[in-house]
Amino acid sequence: MLLQKPVQFLKGVGPQRARQLERIGILSVGDLLYHFPREYQDRSSIRPAHSFAHGDLATVRGTVITGQETKPRRGLTLTKLALEEEAGIFYAVWFNQPYIKKQYPPGKRLLLTGKMDRSFGVPQIQVADHEVLEGDESLHSGRIVPIYPATENISQRFFRSMIKGFLDGVGANLPEFLPDEILDRYHLPCVAEALAEIHFPTSMEACQRARKRFVLEELFLFQLGLCLQKDRTNRQEKSHRYKSRKVVKSFADILPFQLTEAQKRVWQEIERDMEASRPMNRLLQGDVGSGKTAVAALALYKAAASGLQSVLMVPTELLAEQHAASVGKLLEPLGIRVALLTGGSRRGRKQVLEQIAGGEIDVVVGTHALIQGPVQFKQLALVVVDEQHRFGVRQRAALQDKGHRPDILVMTATPIPRTLALTLYGELEASVIDELPPGRQPVKTYHLSLSQAGKAVGLIRQQAVEGRQSYVVCPLVEESEKIDTQAAIELHERLKRALSTCSVGLLHGKMKPAEKEAVMGEFRSGSLDILVSTTVIEVGVDVPNATVMVIWDAQRFGLSQLHQLRGRVGRGKHLSYCILVADPSTREARERMAAMCRTQNGFILAEEDLKLRGPGEFFGTRQSGLPDFKIASLIKDQREIEQARAEARQLLKDDPDLRLPQHRELLNQFALRFPEFVKYSEIS
Numbered sequence: 001m002l003l004q005k006p007v008q009f010l011k012g013v014g015p016q017r018a019r020q021l022e023r024i025g026i027l028s029v030g031d032l033l034y035h036f037p038r039e040y041q042d043r044s045s046i047r048p049a050h051s052f053a054h055g056d057l058a059t060v061r062g063t064v065i066t067g068q069e070t071k072p073r074r075g076l077t078l079t080k081l082a083l084e085e086e087a088g089i090f091y092a093v094w095f096n097q098p099y100i101k102k103q104y105p106p107g108k109r110l111l112l113t114g115k116m117d118r119s120f121g122v123p124q125i126q127v128a129d130h131e132v133l134e135g136d137e138s139l140h141s142g143r144i145v146p147i148y149p150a151t152e153n154i155s156q157r158f159f160r161s162m163i164k165g166f167l168d169g170v171g172a173n174l175p176e177f178l179p180d181e182i183l184d185r186y187h188l189p190c191v192a193e194a195l196a197e198i199h200f201p202t203s204m205e206a207c208q209r210a211r212k213r214f215v216l217e218e219l220f221l222f223q224l225g226l227c228l229q230k231d232r233t234n235r236q237e238k239s240h241r242y243k244s245r246k247v248v249k250s251f252a253d254i255l256p257f258q259l260t261e262a263q264k265r266v267w268q269e270i271e272r273d274m275e276a277s278r279p280m281n282r283l284l285q286g287d288v289g290s291g292k293t294a295v296a297a298l299a300l301y302k303a304a305a306s307g308l309q310s311v312l313m314v315p316t317e318l319l320a321e322q323h324a325a326s327v328g329k330l331l332e333p334l335g336i337r338v339a340l341l342t343g344g345s346r347r348g349r350k351q352v353l354e355q356i357a358g359g360e361i362d363v364v365v366g367t368h369a370l371i372q373g374p375v376q377f378k379q380l381a382l383v384v385v386d387e388q389h390r391f392g393v394r395q396r397a398a399l400q401d402k403g404h405r406p407d408i409l410v411m412t413a414t415p416i417p418r419t420l421a422l423t424l425y426g427e428l429e430a431s432v433i434d435e436l437p438p439g440r441q442p443v444k445t446y447h448l449s450l451s452q453a454g455k456a457v458g459l460i461r462q463q464a465v466e467g468r469q470s471y472v473v474c475p476l477v478e479e480s481e482k483i484d485t486q487a488a489i490e491l492h493e494r495l496k497r498a499l500s501t502c503s504v505g506l507l508h509g510k511m512k513p514a515e516k517e518a519v520m521g522e523f524r525s526g527s528l529d530i531l532v533s534t535t536v537i538e539v540g541v542d543v544p545n546a547t548v549m550v551i552w553d554a555q556r557f558g559l560s561q562l563h564q565l566r567g568r569v570g571r572g573k574h575l576s577y578c579i580l581v582a583d584p585s586t587r588e589a590r591e592r593m594a595a596m597c598r599t600q601n602g603f604i605l606a607e608e609d610l611k612l613r614g615p616g617e618f619f620g621t622r623q624s625g626l627p628d629f630k631i632a633s634l635i636k637d638q639r640e641i642e643q644a645r646a647e648a649r650q651l652l653k654d655d656p657d658l659r660l661p662q663h664r665e666l667l668n669q670f671a672l673r674f675p676e677f678v679k680y681s682e683i684s
C-alpha cells in the first residue's frame with residue numbers, strides 16, 4: 001500500500017532526512033501525510049505593497065529590479081531587494097540569508113509574505129516566506145498556507161513541498177476507505193480531497209470539513225476497535241459457572257451495614273453478568289467512599305462460594321495490604337481463603353504462588369504489576385481491577401489472556417464525563433453508584449495560607465481530644481521521592497513537638513512494606529492520633545474514624561488528586577474537615593483551591609480538572625492508557641466521539657468481522673492504525 005511505503009520512497013528524501021523525520025515519528029508516507037498543520041496563515045490576499053499599514057502581515061508580488069547587501073554590524077547581513085509592481089516600487093528585506101541576492105537577480109518574479117514596515121517613504125517588507133512565481137501555483141504565499149509543528153532541522157518549506165509533491169502526483173488517486181454512507185451523512189470529503197484541503201486549503205470552510213473528516217476517521221477507527229473487542233468477549237463462552245443467587249443473600253446479611261439502593265442496583269447488574277454464559281466486562285463507577293469495594297467484595301465472595309478463584313488488583317502495595325485485610329476480615333469467617341501476593345520475601349511469595357496454582361487460595365489480592373506477572377491459577381473466574389486511571393484499554397485486553405476468559409470488573413473513583421468514558425472504557429458496560437452511604441456529612445473544606453497553618457494544628461488537637469484521627473499529607477515534589485521523604489520527616493518532627501500530648505506516626509514511600517503496614521495498622525486500630533504521610537495514602541485508604549485531612553502545599557496537587565485525598569475522610573458518621581494549606585501563586589492554582597472549597601461533587605471537580613489541565617495531565621500521561629490521537633481532541637470533539645461510536649456500531653451490525661470486500665481498505669487502515677485491537681479481536 002502506498003501509505004505504508006517508507007518516506008524515502010518520496011523524491012527529495014534521502015537517508016539523512018529520513019533519520020530526521022524518524023525522530024519526530026514519521027516513518028512512512030502515511031505518517032507524513034497525517035502530519036497535520038498546527039495552524040494556517042491566510043496569505044491569499046495579494047495586494048499592492050502601499051495598501052498595507054505598518055505592522056500588517058502582508059503578501060505582495062513583484063519583479064526584482066536591483067539588490068544590495070550590507071553588514072550593518074558584526075554577525076548581521078542585510079539583503080535588500082527593490083521590486084517593482086504595477087503600483088510602484090517596494091523593498092524586501094532578509095536577515096542573514098546571503099544567498100538571496102544571487103538567487104534572485106533582476107527580472108525574477110517573487111511572491112513574498114512578511115511584516116510591513118512603513119517607517120520609510122517606500123514600503124518595506126521583512127520577509128518571512130518567499131517563492132519564485134513561475135506559473136499560477138504558489139506554495140508558500142498567495143494562499144492559505146499551512147504551518148506545521150515546529151521541528152529542528154526540518155523547515156516548513158520542506159514539509160510543504162514534500163506533501164504537495166505527493167498530493168499532486170500519486171496522492172490524488174488514494175483509495176477511499178471510509179464507507180460512503182459516512183461521508184454522505186456528515187458531508188465529508190474523500191480522503192484525497194481531504195488531504196489536499198487540510199494541507200493546502202482553498203478556503204477555511206473546506207479546511208474545517210477536511211479536519212472534521214480526519215477527526216471522525218480517527219475516532220471511528222478507534223471506536224471500531226473498542227466495539228470489536230467488546231463483541232469478541234460477548235461471543236465468548238466462559239468455562240466457569242457460579243452458584244445461584246441464594247449464596248450471596250446470606251453474605252449480604254453479614255455485612256456490617258445495609259447496602260444503599262445504588263449498591264443494590266449495581267450488585268444486581270454485576271450478578272446478572274456473572275451468571276451469564278459470556279464473560280463480564282463491566283465498569284463500576286462511583287465517587288470516593290461510595291462503597292465500590294464493598295460491592296466488589298460481594299463478587300469475590302460469590303466466586304469463592306462457587307469454588308472458583310478470583311483476584312483483586314490494586315494500584316499500590318499499601319492498598320493491597322489494606323484490601324487483603326478488610327476482605328479477609330469479611331470472608332475468612334465464612335471459610336474463604338484470602339491471600340496477599342506481595343513483592344516481599346521470595347520464599348513467602350513462592351509459597352503463595354504454589355497455593356494459588358493448587359487452588360488452595362480463593363481470593364488473591366495484589367498489585368497490578370504482580371498479578372500481571374507469571375501467576376498460574378487453578379481456575380480463575382473473576383478479576384476485579386481497582387483502576388484509578390493507571391490502566392488502559394490495552395492492559396485490559398491483555399487480561400483476557402489470563403485464565404479461561406475471566407469475568408472482569410473495573411472500578412474507578414474518578415467520575416468521567418460520558419464522552420471520555422466512551423473512549424477510555426468503550427468496550428465495557430457501565431454501572432454507577434450515584435449515592436453515598438447514609439449519614440455521610442459533607443467534608444468542611446477550608447483554604448489556609450502557610451502563615452495560618454497553626455489553625456490546622458489546633459483543629460487536629462481538638463479532634464484528637466474527641467477521639468478522632470487526622471492525616472497530614474506532605475508536599476508533593478515532582479520526581480523526587482527523596483525530597484518528599486525528607487519533607488515528611490521534618491513535618492513529622494515539627495508536629496510531634498507542637499502536639500506533644502498526641503501520638504504522631506509517619507509513613508513514606510522509602511519505608512519497607514512491613515514498616516508501612518505496621519504504621520498503617522496502628523493508625524487503623526486507633527493507637528495513632530495523627531498520621532503524617534507522603535501521598536502513598538492517596539487512594540483507597542479506609543479509616544472511618546479519621547476526620548481531618550490536612551494537605552500541605554496543596555497547590556502542588558491536581559484537583560482529582562485533592563479530591564481523592566479528601567475522600568480519605570468523611571467516611572464515617574462524624575463531621576470531617578479538609579484543610580488546604582497553600583500559598584498558590586498562579587491563577588489556575590487559586591482556581592483549584594476555590595473549586596475544592598466550593599464543591600464536594602467529584603463529577604464537577606473532574607470536569608473542572610479536565611478543563612484546567614487537559615486529558616493527558618488529567619489521567620497522568622504515561623500510565624493513562626489513553627490512545628495517542630493525532631488530531632481528535634477528547635475535549636473539543638465530544639460530538640464526534642458519539643458519532644464515531646454510533647457509526648462503528650452500525651457498521652459492525654452489517655459486517656461483524658469486517659470481512660465484506662467493500663471493507664477491505666477499511667480493515668487495512670484499521671490494522672495499520674490500531675494494531676493492538678487486531679491482536680485482541682477475531683479479525684485478521
Ligand SMILES: Nc1ncnc2c1ncn2[C@@H]1O[C@H](COP(=O)(O)OP(=O)(O)OP(=O)(O)O)[C@@H](O)[C@H]1O
Nearest residue numbers: 257258259260288289290291292293294413437540
Ligand atoms: N451501604 C453502606 N452503608 C454504610 N457504610 C458503607 C456502605 N458501603 C460502604 N460503607 C463503608 O464506607 C466506607 C467506604 O466504602 P468503600 O471502601 O467500599 O468505598 P470505595 O468506593 O471503594 O472508596 P474509595 O474509592 O475511596 O476507595 C467503608 O468504610 C465501608 O465500610
